[in-house]
Amino acid sequence: MDYFAQQLINGLVLGSIYGLIAIGYTMVYGIVGMINFAHGDIFMIGGFIALITFLVLVSFGLTAIPLILLIVLLVSMAITALYGWTVERIAYRPLRHSFRLAPMLSAIGMSFVLSNFSQVAQGARVKPVPPIITGGYTLHDSAGGFAVQLSNIQIVVVLTTVVLLAIFTWLVARTRLGRDMRACEQDQTMAALLGVDVDRTISMTFVIGSALAAVAGMMYLLYYGLVDFYMGFVAGIKAFTAAVLGGIGSLPGAMLGGLAIGLIETMWSAYFSVEYKDVAAFSILIVVLIFLPTGLLGRPEVEKV
């Protein structure tokens, strides 16, 4: 039981990270109707920028950990958001009205560009960082010797996710930008006719999605203590699985799907085999698409001629 509780905590933390990435996929799919293949690599870039900012700040003699983390968070969100904006501007906008395969292939190309760019720029080796946030609490200590631990970093990850989600939900539900985004999702032409700047709204969608992915990248860095140029691919597919599982286009669904994928992956590793955890995640994607193509919270897609 204790073992299960511990896995539950681990799974929820991992799920928060997947959920943050999944929101980017689901937003872009909802508005532009394409799978942003490069989103996983945006997440990786976010991790790298967080790492570099952290190193530079520490070498400048800054010691207050909360202040460092706040600056790292903001810098990494800002620069990664600019990456997202640039990717959209260069690779997707010229193909907005092209045939359907074109943006997808362009996105695959962009994914190669980003991952190989960071390989060239920062080297192929894994970058380890020492644990930045240490300590934690023992929730339950059983006689059997297994203690349920809740580390501070896990608290930070979950808290950051919750706070960001609150801000993000407010942004979509209450602001002008959010209204524009929802309008573009429903009908781009109509939104444009009513004075919504569609190009700008789509750009902002990419910016917000990338900023959230940057947070996920930083959390990943803090939680696992390493980044490498290849981590975006697998994390990207899993986050996409999460988005599909939650129902693509649905924002709460993306978070729910992220938590589900995180839990499934953790439980699978804990009770079955670590080697096949990715196989489990990908199999879930296939199974979900076959039996539940609209996901948990998605709307059914009407087939039009």
Place this chain on the structure above:
Amino acid sequence: MSVTAPDSSPVTSPPSIPFILKKALISAAVALVLFSLMIGVRTEAGPTGQLIYWTRFGELASLVAAVFGGSIVIELLRQWLGPSDTRQLIPPSVQGGLAVAGRLVGPALLIFTLLVPVIFYDQRYILDLGILVLTYVMLGWGLNVVVGLAGLLDLGYVAFYAVGAYSYALLATNFGLSFWVCLPLAGILASFWGVLLGFPVLRLRGDYLAIVTLAFGEIIRLVIINWQSLTGGPNGVSGIPRPSFFGIPLTPGEDGFAARLGIEFSPTHRIVFLFYLILALALLTNWVTIRLRRLPIGRAWEALREDEVACRALGINTTTTKLTAFATGAMFGGFAGAFFATRQGFISPESFTFQESALVLAIVVLGGMGSQLGVALAALAMIGGFELFRGLDQYRMLVFGVAMVLLMIWRPRGLIGHRAPTVYLKQSQAISSDLVKEGHG
């Protein structure tokens, strides 16, 4: 159809220098922020395992300057060339010329390919490159059945390539079966996996189908890596037997090919044999595809690509149509895989990554989706281009990615942007491929 589209683009004013400079400055500023940390600071694990960093402001400055200069050049080029209308229909005179050229290029290319081993007999490098190109031509033609004809976007084609390669490798090393027995087996096994993948994804369309096939490809690769007792895991399978000339080994031994013919043994014989083998396999793929296109099943594939709902209304069984497309494409992938295994003599999961799938898909799309000649030319261009960057190993995939993005922006319809319709009334007319739908199904 043969009317030239009216030039609807507005007349643009000549480039104003402040405008261009402003645009270039913005690009440079964006590039500065983007590259500031990723290029300006280089991190590496130091000798003690602690991360260290050093700055590279020189590189940063030159990159930003390059972006500034580059965006001026691009802007000038754009103004100079004017807005291009890509939806132009081809005028009849050009069409006629193109048709003649199109009829000539294919046979000329084939004759040249047949002569390559004769002309470049002493140049091992060119022969090896030729084999590589032909392997991708074959993969491209195989995937073309699925993507180009049936319009099913498959991002996991490499899975079938892997199944073919591992089928041959394991059957040959464990049971000592010869290449010629394993080749059909590899094809059958691969097409079996194609059907296996095809069944669950029958209801999916477009992007979903793409992502599921991608997941499938990754599953196959992960299983190969982790099922160590069967596949050797990341170490791969080595000592895969070389192919024989229909039972006669191509070795310097007493009963070898050279000894029987009474000529001096040369290791080039095997390379030349492999060259003609893959050429024959590729041509088989091409021939079968062309023949299938004239059969009801081929017509059904193309109809499926154009409109799935109309297909169903006309009584075409979409289930079997999709499954046969998957199975046929997978079978050719399996053949190519078996050839790859026998050529390399060693295979490992590293050869079957998503990058391979993307490369083959890029070849098909670049070739104009459905055009057999286009795919062959695209494979030549892609693999040749890859070879040019062989010296810059770590930049290769970067350049490949950039090329893919640029090609999509420049020519989303591929190099051969038009193709002859399979079925026509009275006379055949080349149509712009903008008018041909891609698969939504």
